Amino acid sequence: MRLFILLIVASVLFPQLILAESEYSFSLDEIEKKPYSLGGYVEARPVLFGLDDDAALYKLKLYNQDLGKTAEEYNARLQLEGGYEKGIAKFYTKINIDMQESYLGWKDTETILEGYLSLKPSSSLNIIAGKKALKWGKGYAWTPVAFVDRMKNPDDPDLALEGFIGLFADYVKSFSGRLKTVSFTPVLIPVYEDINDDFGETDHVNFAGKLYLLLYDTDIDFIILAGGSKTASYGFDFSRNITSNFEVHGEFAFINNFEKKFINSAGDTFLNTYDAKSYLLGIRYLTGLDTTFIAEYYHNGTGFTDGEMEDYFSFINTAYGTYAASGNDNALGKALKLTEGNYGSINPMKDYLYVRVSQKDPFYILYFTPSLTGIYNINDQSFSLSPELLYAGITNLELRLKTSFLIGGSKSEYGEKQNDYRVEFRVRYYF
């Protein structure tokens, strides 16, 4: 009886404590919503590079340095996310603070990835003003229809991307029947000297729009970009589960009057204007043993052909020869200028294959996911192979060991990269 009274008194004094059973507890404090939020992660990421001093990109970027066979790089990142909500209004920001110590010296950068004010007057409408990353497209490694996003890295496609400043809206409507959802996302991106100047040509206000349909259990997007900073682009993507464990997705992009700047082996530059068509087809398949396969084929209509890439590498080799003989690095400087945002973009050629195999919880080790990722350049048969071990068994702590081997012949994309291999260990703590 005394115990019973004690229990009653305790439950009155500590009403926030819900004792579901003696071994489990669930406090109401854990679900209390506050108007503000602050979180993020802190990360350390040392990297060891195995250098290839015969490679064209080594000669281009490190021609005046003597680094030996390996180089170390130490990276640290603080990602801060904060928000404040009042009524229908919400302010949100995500900031990256990066520090790097490498063979190039010390570097620190602060980047506002996103920062915007949103108004949500109803569950159908959301209006956003500020800097936001949209992440359009259905591809995992590549997204050719993401006309208003920065290019993601297929080597680490889950990384947060920096957005663009603009005005965004979402209007969504649900239906019963075969057509379950329709949503429309109009976007205005101003590009001036101090705003979004890395988006494209300045002094334009660009319009982009996405129409989303959930039709016959298939996600479908129609996408458009117009306005002058970039040439007009039109796109379409889809994603659908064929069975509960087998998904297919695809993208098609048409870029009007795309301008490709390229170089011949003698160093003469050319400009080719044409309508580029890029497309992607992918699958995601889960086996009964919890093995996930992701495979994607990507045709990059804006990419370089075998011959164009070989000319580029030949020009670098010639320019390096001139530098070695005379100390004159003018030609290397010209090649470096053409590399930025052009030959140097991620996967600059025409046709690629991406395959990722990951195994969840092998040998009954919970939260342990080993994986193997391969990116194959179909045009020159060079490739990268990245085994990875990920462990997230400790609350809010994530450990990742990743190695990448770059393999390819002379004048091939992966064969001419400055590294032969890379070993990276990432420790990330969320708060």
Added chain:
Amino acid sequence: MIKILFTFMALILAVPAHAVDGNELLEQVDRNLNPESYESYRKLINIEPNGSKKEFVLFTVKKGKEKVAAMFISPASEKGRSTLRLDENMWLYIPNIGKPIRITSLQSVVGGVFNNADILRLDYTSEYSVEQVEENDEGYLLHLKAKTKSVAYDKLKMWVNRDNMLPSKIESLTEDSMLIKTLYFKDVKDFGEGVVRPSIVETDSPLYKDYKSVMIFAEIKEREFKDEVFTLTFMPNMDSLR
């Protein structure tokens, strides 16, 4: 003659037990477990053989028979992730990735024994038909068969208490009757507004020997939502419902 009469009488008396409509029973179980449209707060705990635990807190909303969505409130590494299920379509939204990706019912967004179908559970009647009802002293044993091939488990065996028409145990089986996992419903609690249901669901699996996962309900109440809440566009904004 007496023998024949006895047999005849026994057959007549046996009729009521067989006349129990299994699908009606299942509908009652569904409504007793939760209102058709509701919001709830749940904690999921994965317990490893060495006793170490990992906890996840989820806010869940459901509307009608085929719409359910959930958002992680904690831990920090999962905060803001949301999942959406429209009938057999499932998506996961991860804030850093910034776009919803399709997932399957057999995967698990939290790891451990609970998979996505357990976490984003629809009404049993929307996925299963009752093939057979056995009656015993405590209540009923329902043999459930999936309506389509896309349902996570082909068969379920559900033990239902007669007193409160709530399940006490569910076995999830493959088409070949291989046991995948067992759910144990415990600690029936009054959540208010007429919702009286087990506050703890424990699960174990022969596929995860000595592992255990637990789902604890802190709050569950009837609430109506607009259909637009259950769309990909709304997934990043689920927190605005709290």
